[in-house]
Amino acid sequence: MTDFSAPEQLVAFLGRYAPFDGLDGDELGRLIEESALRDFPENAVILDGLSSSPEHAWVVLRGRVGLWNFPTVPLAQGAELPGLDDVVGPGGVFGYVVILAGAKGGPRAVALSDVTLLRLPAWSVAPMFSTPAGAAFLASELAREPVVQGVASERRERTAAEIVRRDPVVCGPDVTIRDAAVQMTGARSGYVVVSGPDGPAGIVTDHDLRARVISTGRPVTDPVGEVMTAPLYSVQAQAISSDVLIDMLDRKLHYMPVLDDGGGLLGVVQDVDFLTSPTTSTFALQRQIEHAPASDLPELGRRIRDIFPVLLRQQENPRHISGVASVATEAMVRRCIELELPVHPDLQEGDFTWLSLGSVSRREVMPSSDVDSAIILTDLPEGTPRADVERKRSAALALAAAVHTRLEECGIPSDTNGAVAATPRFCRTEREWLEAASAWIADPLTNQAMMMASLLIDARPAWGDLALQPVAGVYQHLSEHPRAFRLMLRESLTTKARIRSLRDVISLRGGTFDIKSHALVPIVNIARWAALARGSTKLQTRSRLAAGSDSAVLPDDSAQVLAEVFSVLMRLRLEHQVAQMNAGRGPTDIIAIRSISPLSRSLLEQSVREIAAVQRRMSNLATYLDGSEW
Known part of the structure; x- marks a missing residue:
């Protein structure tokens, strides 16, 4: 049996498992020096992250640990119980996801046998998973198939509604701050949504209570509506999960209410709900940058x-x-x-x-x-x-x-x-x-x-x-200025998708192509103008195309084509530039046609054909229209 009290044995053991295999000797030595061995008997509760924020992550050295992320039944003996989300064996790590997000949300960890664990210091968690090796481990570990139903593993784009995992915690605006805090504690929640006459009106979080009540000495008998954050920032149920994550990172939010089509509160997405994605490391990276x-x-x-x-x-x-x-x-x-x-x-x-x-x-x-x-x-x-x-x-x-x-x-x-x-x-x-x-x-x-x-x-x-x-x-009022409206439309169509030159270089299997200037910029320009024509303040190209679609000059089918082509081109551009980085070269937008696969050449050619066709249709239609017809 391995003697884990010997540092060299621990080094050898951890070095066989990700993400520790990505640490150099000094980092691994420091990690082990500041960690602690712990033994737990079968059925012992190792950590209860559902009621408090874990202060340590753990590595299993011997035995098995059961994890409940969102238990729906009381815990009892046996790994086959309904509600068990995962089983971690030797070399497995748990407890790190909540530390990364800095919020409550699980797991509850119970020894399924006698176990020996290594308790990791909190300082090690964010740096470990902010590295490329840590992010890769996180992705492969959390994207794998779960032991039982309960842990999401889809690689497709999910909606905000699909991320919601709990019933929302809600109270009225006249409830006292004390009672709202008691309700949050009882629900093991870091927030409460405050309802209004026409739907959710605001939100109060743990941070709000500290900043607006405890630190100021405000009476806890005051109405919770007086300390809520309002108006409530929220997303619709059909919003793409990746867009929700970016919005939360942008606004530094830990909680994002999700509304149904009628404006009712469907649930609240928490930052920990994104921890089935390799972009988890972005939370830690952003916090490191901030300080x-x-x-x-x-x-x-x-x-x-x-x-x-x-x-x-x-x-x-x-x-x-x-x-x-x-x-x-x-x-x-x-x-x-x-x-x-x-x-x-x-x-x-x-x-x-x-x-x-x-x-x-x-x-x-x-x-x-x-x-x-x-x-x-x-x-x-x-x-x-x-x-x-x-x-x-x-x-x-x-x-x-x-x-x-x-x-x-x-x-x-x-x-x-x-x-x-x-x-x-x-x-x-x-x-x-x-x-x-x-x-x-x-x-x-x-x-x-x-x-x-x-x-x-x-x-x-x-x-x-x-x-x-x-x-x-x-x-935003561009449509009220017909001359500027028409000139900007003309300008947005000036940068042509270079279909002729592309056909030439592809047929010769040589030459180069600027994927940004001759393919992506035309879409970005059209999307900007189309959104402005509708008075939209959207910024992302795909969102602008959606906002400006179903119009006289940019019908739905054209907007959809451009959105799909934009996604294809962004992937081709990213793959090309990452390949350059991997080869030790600086990333550029110039693609050597000879260097890409036949499939990529075909996708590139078809994409530019589609852009050029939309540009021609828009030019023809715009000849007979002015801004008032939008």
Whole structure:
């Protein structure tokens, strides 16, 4: 029998199992030094994560442990009981998922035999699963078939309704804070949804109680409706789960209410509900970025780049991969701003809003993507001397330059065409941006108006006033400006899908093809214009196509074709760039036709044919229409 009290025996044992086999000797030695051996008899409860947040993860050295993630029956002796979700044997790890998410939610672990376990320190969990090897382990472990029904393992895109696993915890707005807290404790929940006359009105979480009641000394006899977060941010039941995850990461939410078609509360999705996905590591990575010292940022930047090959190997949807990489990139931008702000005393928090532009804002980042940005300076009071405004602008320009320098050091390049907040053209006051947008829409052919508008329409506030989008607000009324409407439509169709050149290079089995410029950009442009024509503020290309579909110029079938082609092209682009990274080359959008498979060539050719056909139909229809017919 192995003597696990000897460190060398533990090293040899753990080295045979993932994710420990990915640790170097020093890391494994430190892990073992700060871990502890524990023996438990059969039927002993090892951990009860359903009533409290686990502080340790565990590795099974001998014996078997049963896990109940969402038990529906009382626990009793025997591994064959209904409700048992999993059995963990030697080398298996449990208890880590809740530590990664930082919330309650399971499991309950019971010894199914006499067991010997290694208790892991909490500090080791997030770093271990934030690495590529840890993410790969997480994916393979959690995506495998469960022991019994109860653990999701689908690789298809699930909806928000399919992730909901518990009945929601709900109370009325007049219930006291104390009674609401008692209800949360009784339900082993970290939240309670507060109902209103027309449906869910708000939500109160553990964090809200700490921040708004305990820390302020507020009486617990006050109505819970006075401390709830409102209005309630929610998603519809049919929303794609990957989009829900990205939204939660974006908004730093641990809970997301899910509504049915009638606006009723179907349930609440928690961050732990996403732990059957390899993107679990994104939760830990984002939290590391948010608190990282400057010296750690380059390594975290490398981990952002590792998201692409790791998740692609796990067959994740490219839209999902791009989305979580975009969220992590924007978290890095925010951290760089936080680190730089104290170095620029002429600029205070609240003096500006930082905008993400381009692929980061659309949540469509690829390995080759760079960072575009802009700054909105808060308007100073009327009569403020111009010198004071320019002093603020100079400080903002200096901060932006420093932020982009930090990002470059982290392997996150800046836009090479100068679309960055460190240039005066992209650093203006709110009033100046509004005036510029009004001028662009009145005269789209001057001063690079359409190029600037397309960049700023894609803007997403990343720091500061998260509701501030002055340019997009002006262009929401595009249909009221027929001339600008028609010119932007024409501009969106100008970049042609290069079907002729593609046919030539494919037939010769040589040459190159720019998958971004000659295939993806035409779809992005059409989607942007179509959504604007309907007054939609959506940013993601597929969402814009859905918002702008069923119109005179972009019928449903054309929008659906473009959405499907966009997904195909994004996968081809991602596979191409990851292959370049694996070969030690920098990722680019230039595909050598000779280097791709016949199937990929066929998909590429057919995709460009479809885009070109939609462009021709749109051009023909647009000849006879103006903005009023949308």
